[in-house]
Amino acid sequence: MIDFYDGPGGREAMLCLGPAQGPVVLVALPFWEEANRTRVVAVAMLRALARHGIGGVLPDWPGTGESLVETEKASFAQWRLAHRSVAEMLAARRCYGVSMRGGTLVDGLADLAGRWHLAPMTGEAVLRDVIRLRAAAGLRGDEHGVFGAESPVRVAGNRVSPHFLAELAGAAPSAPEAIPYRVVRLGHDRAPADRTIDAVPPWRRAEPQEDPELAATLAEDIAQWIATCEG
Amino acid sequence: MELQAGSEVEATVRGVLADVLGLSQERVAGFDAETPLFGALPELDSMAVAGVLTELEDRLGILIEDDEVDGEMLETFGQLVAFANAKAQG
Numbered sequence: 001m002i003d004f005y006d007g008p009g010g011r012e013a014m015l016c017l018g019p020a021q022g023p024v025v026l027v028a029l030p031f032w033e034e035a036n037r038t039r040v041v042a043v044a045m046l047r048a049l050a051r052h053g054i055g056g057v058l059p060d061w062p063g064t065g066e067s068l069v070e071t072e073k074a075s076f077a078q079w080r081l082a083h084r085s086v087a088e089m090l091a092a093r094r095c096y097g098v099s100m101r102g103g104t105l106v107d108g109l110a111d112l113a114g115r116w117h118l119a120p121m122t123g124e125a126v127l128r129d130v131i132r133l134r135a136a137a138g139l140r141g142d143e144h145g146v147f148g149a150e151s152p153v154r155v156a157g158n159r160v161s162p163h164f165l166a167e168l169a170g171a172a173p174s175a176p177e178a179i180p181y182r183v184v185r186l187g188h189d190r191a192p193a194d195r196t197i198d199a200v201p202p203w204r205r206a207e208p209q210e211d212p213e214l215a216a217t218l219a220e221d222i223a224q225w226i227a228t229c230e231g
Numbered sequence: 232m233e234l235q236a237g238s239e240v241e242a243t244v245r246g247v248l249a250d251v252l253g254l255s256q257e258r259v260a261g262f263d264a265e266t267p268l269f270g271a272l273p274e275l276d277s278m279a280v281a282g283v284l285t286e287l288e289d290r291l292g293i294l295i296e297d298d299e300v301d302g303e304m305l306e307t308f309g310q311l312v313a314f315a316n317a318k319a320q321g
Contacts, residue, residue: 033278129281132281132285132297133277133278133281135297135298135300136280136281136300137277138277156278188286189289190292200251203282204251204282204286205250205282206251206252206253206274206278206279206282207274
């Protein structure tokens with residue numbers, strides 16, 4: 001079902017699946033076009049988690065999905081505040097952050113019972129991808145070009161504020177030692193991880209594609225990890 | 232960096248095109264050196280180009296500089312394999 005939360009830019013929609021009590025995962029998708037490619041797998045993963053008795057919430061951030069905020073007006077700080085607002089709404093339950101790619105940069109302000117990160121990346125890595133995209137689009141994206149020459153910056157069809165990109169420069173995934181933390185990676189990603197699953201990363205696919213096997217594997221990994229956390 | 236045999240690199244390039252562009256294995260197996268890619272495959276837009284390059288980096292353990300990204304290296308399957316081979320041989 002679709003519910004709503006009050007974010008920093010106004011009312012935003014969120015997809016809620018599974019039981020309304022007990023542990024719940026709050027999903028932060030990757031950024032921009034990668035979110036479109038990953039959403040179908042993320043939603044299938046939440047449906048599978050619901051079958052494990054775990055609730056799931058997938059919010060729109062300001063400037064994404066159904067949001068009334070213009071994409072180019074959204075800021076990275078707003079997304080982090082929006083994430084915290086949703087976590088506060090869910091405070092009566094044990095809320096776990098499930099964040100993917102750039103989404104792992106968004107979940108740092110919320111008070112969470114644990115963080116489960118899929119292919120976490122730094123803000124610098126997000127920016128490198130933006131520069132590559134613009135190189136591929138024939139728009140040579142040197143630093144000057146990315147941060148100043150064009151405003152908003154076009155990132156695969158999304159109009160992104162240059163301030164948003166500048167905010168990403170020093171950002172890193174949050175992993176305080178006080179709460180459980182698990183890193184899962186996909187495919188040929190060689191970076192350190194608790195587990196690497198042999199699957200094509202959905203964010204790399206040219207078109208959003210269903211991958212029920214991957215969705216089920218991710219859900220099972222999260223369910224087992226939450227069971228361990230809940231002890 | 233470990234050396235990768237040319238045929239291995241070619242197989243990796245086929246695998247990446249199939250996975251990123253969502254093409255069937257049969258279709259990708261039919262690609263030869265002259266098969267046109269950029270401009271000929273509707274699936275290969277700029278987002279997909281970025282995905283193909285990054286996935287090639289991961290699978291071949293190579294680094295592609297963004298100023299090396301041009302239409303020529305993606306013009307045909309043969310040119311993309313030659314580019315990947317040159318990178319993989321370091």
